[in-house]
Amino acid sequence: MSTPSPEQGAATAPSDFIRDIVAEHVAQGRYPRIHTRFPPEPNGYLHIGHAKSICLNFGIAREFGGVCNLRMDDTNPAKEEAEYVDSILADVRWLVRDWADDRLGLKPAGATPKAIDSQGQPDFYLGPAAGADAAGAKLEPFYASDYFEQIYTYAVALIEKGKAYVCDLSPEDTEAYRGAPDRPGRDSPFRARTAAESLDLLQRMKAGEFPDSARTLRARIDMASPNIWLRDPILYRIRHAEHHHTGQQWCIYPMYDFAHCLSDYLEGITHSICTLEFEVHRPLYDWILENLNLPRPLPHQYEFAKLIPGYTIVSKRKLIQLVNEKAVTGWDDPRMPTLSGIRRRGVPASAVRSFVIGVGVTKFISLTDMAVFEHAIREDLNKRALRRLAVLRPIKVVITNFPEGKVEELDAVNNPEDPNAGTRKIPFGQTLYIDRDDFMENPPPKYFRLRPGGEVRLKYAYIIKCDEVVKDAAGNVIELRCIADLESKTGGATAARKIKGTIHWVSAAHAIDAEVRMYDRLFTVPEPDAAGDFKQHLNPHSLEILSAKCEPSLQTAAPAQHYQFERLGYFALDPDSAAGKLVFNRTIALRDTWAREMQKK
RNA sequence: UGCCCGAUGGUGUAACGGUAGCACAACAGACUCUGAAUCUGUUUGUCAUGGUUCAAAUCCAUGUCGGGCAGCCA
Numbered sequence: 001m002s003t004p005s006p007e008q009g010a011a012t013a014p015s016d017f018i019r020d021i022v023a024e025h026v027a028q029g030r031y032p033r034i035h036t037r038f039p040p041e042p043n044g045y046l047h048i049g050h051a052k053s054i055c056l057n058f059g060i061a062r063e064f065g066g067v068c069n070l071r072m073d074d075t076n077p078a079k080e081e082a083e084y085v086d087s088i089l090a091d092v093r094w095l096v097r098d099w100a101d102d103r104l105g106l107k108p109a110g111a112t113p114k115a116i117d118s119q120g121q122p123d124f125y126l127g128p129a130a131g132a133d134a135a136g137a138k139l140e141p142f143y144a145s146d147y148f149e150q151i152y153t154y155a156v157a158l159i160e161k162g163k164a165y166v167c168d169l170s171p172e173d174t175e176a177y178r179g180a181p182d183r184p185g186r187d188s189p190f191r192a193r194t195a196a197e198s199l200d201l202l203q204r205m206k207a208g209e210f211p212d213s214a215r216t217l218r219a220r221i222d223m224a225s226p227n228i229w230l231r232d233p234i235l236y237r238i239r240h241a242e243h244h245h246t247g248q249q250w251c252i253y254p255m256y257d258f259a260h261c262l263s264d265y266l267e268g269i270t271h272s273i274c275t276l277e278f279e280v281h282r283p284l285y286d287w288i289l290e291n292l293n294l295p296r297p298l299p300h301q302y303e304f305a306k307l308i309p310g311y312t313i314v315s316k317r318k319l320i321q322l323v324n325e326k327a328v329t330g331w332d333d334p335r336m337p338t339l340s341g342i343r344r345r346g347v348p349a350s351a352v353r354s355f356v357i358g359v360g361v362t363k364f365i366s367l368t369d370m371a372v373f374e375h376a377i378r379e380d381l382n383k384r385a386l387r388r389l390a391v392l393r394p395i396k397v398v399i400t401n402f403p404e405g406k407v408e409e410l411d412a413v414n415n416p417e418d419p420n421a422g423t424r425k426i427p428f429g430q431t432l433y434i435d436r437d438d439f440m441e442n443p444p445p446k447y448f449r450l451r452p453g454g455e456v457r458l459k460y461a462y463i464i465k466c467d468e469v470v471k472d473a474a475g476n477v478i479e480l481r482c483i484a485d486l487e488s489k490t491g492g493a494t495a496a497r498k499i500k501g502t503i504h505w506v507s508a509a510h511a512i513d514a515e516v517r518m519y520d521r522l523f524t525v526p527e528p529d530a531a532g533d534f535k536q537h538l539n540p541h542s543l544e545i546l547s548a549k550c551e552p553s554l555q556t557a558a559p560a561q562h563y564q565f566e567r568l569g570y571f572a573l574d575p576d577s578a579a580g581k582l583v584f585n586r587t588i589a590l591r592d593t594w595a596r597e598m599q600k601k
Numbered sequence: 602u603g604c605c606c607g608a609u610g611g612u613g614u615a616a617c618g619g620u621a622g623c624a625c626a627a628c629a630g631a632c633u634c635u636g637a638a639u640c641u642g643u644u645u646g647u648c649a650u651g652g653u654u655c656a657a658a659u660c661c662a663u664g665u666c667g668g669g670c671a672g673c674c675a
Binding site: 014015016020039040041043073075076078079170171174175178179180181182183184185212213215216225226227228229231234236237238239253255256257260276277278279280281282283303305310358359360361362363364365366367368369371372374375376378379382387416417446448449457458459460461463490495499500501502503504564566567568569590591592593594595597 | 603604612615617623626633634635637669670671672673674
């Protein structure tokens, strides 16, 4: 077990029931190496729920000196696409970078399981590229579809042992014969088929002699089992379809239950960790492996409760609907719970990790409060974000006793949490912009921003007093005329005066324009998909676009950099930005106790 | 009405027969040239009923409530 370095902090998870099991196996020396896997189906983009699984599987690999294979669980040609494979790889790389990237199990492009000899028995194995192998070669994820040949061999072996048979029942009849949870099933009329006949039929299924669904290969287990998955489950079905990875090569495809356990075995997986709904499949997982007389140690399945975050949805089927029906701009819309959306919004991978690791691993199904995620984001960004001054809803301020045309360069710290971040200069002139929220004509008690006749400190600059409120014909405040205490500049004679409020500002003559996208939760209720149509709970105000005035240094804002617009929140540059057009996403607002106080009234 | 799984403050989790702890949230205060951050303090919990035991959140039994399983999806 590796010792975590101090800066990894929360990146190393506390123990949980799965880690306890792994630790015991390590203590017993049960496996030569701990090997986990993350096996998404490439039928959609990865989301925050997957992040929990990724961090669990990679976390275990990194804590116990093991490896975690990234594997496409692609046994259903009808639903899977290469676009999803690419996005999955990119998202996983992003999430584990600088944390567990050295544990990421990939294989040389095109590699398939090799026939090997295990203790005198024929065997197949495909391990991750390592060392010199990995250095030069082009790598790719593992694919269950790369094992179709071996899986077929195992199917033949099962038939030969009398453990499987070809069944000619139609889909409807198969369902009828299966019975119900509280009613036993009945044997298929084809259950007694001889091994020789089944072998012949399977071979002809593979050769394409039969149409879709004409026949299936089934395990011969127990039609009366109280566990439905043991009632002669289907192992293979006929699908004449183009597969994103294997093309036209196959017209029979193994079912999840048959492919998954064998994929785990072929890759030498030791701990196959999945979500709770597969718990009832575990006896089948074990049955298949145990009935094949496999020479190497068998993998075992462990289940945990998936992450269910509040005020969003993590069903791939529903996310795809939002994308197709244009409720969002795409899979990577910053309001989406997808990893690509979260990344685009400006959330660092380290914050995602600290969140999903923090919620823990149990078998208790729970709804996770998004405040926990928000806290993780703020905690992370507070340490790393560069402070900048930007005004979201500008109102003009003229400093009447400051010389017109004079420009002062003021020093501003880049990050009070990090002295090494240094300082920058910001220009100050006679005409400024401040945020509309920072002025009130008739403020409530305890409002300590600007008011008529009141004083406020301009961050890094002067204390000003509001002399005059200028309005347009409609009565809207369009300008504030203020007098500055010219001795009160930071470091000046009266700078130490106790002024309750400090606000941000930008010099009108130097300000640069930016589009700022303000995001709110995508749904208005904690569990949008609990009942009825989840789309009726879509938040109509989940996006608000603002034209902001920013301090000039933001002109060179970098895509990978995180910013805190002081007193407002954390922001990151959006890929929609172009030369001369800045677009920022608000990652998350700062905690705002004043706003909360106002809300209460 | 079959089988499997689960239940600890508002939320998420820890305690592995021996002081119910942590985080988030909430509340109160301190500090503050970010009403942020930071710091201090406060409130709130073992699903129920029996049993075993010197001692039970923990072990056993029964019940209650919640979830999963009847795709040729994963």
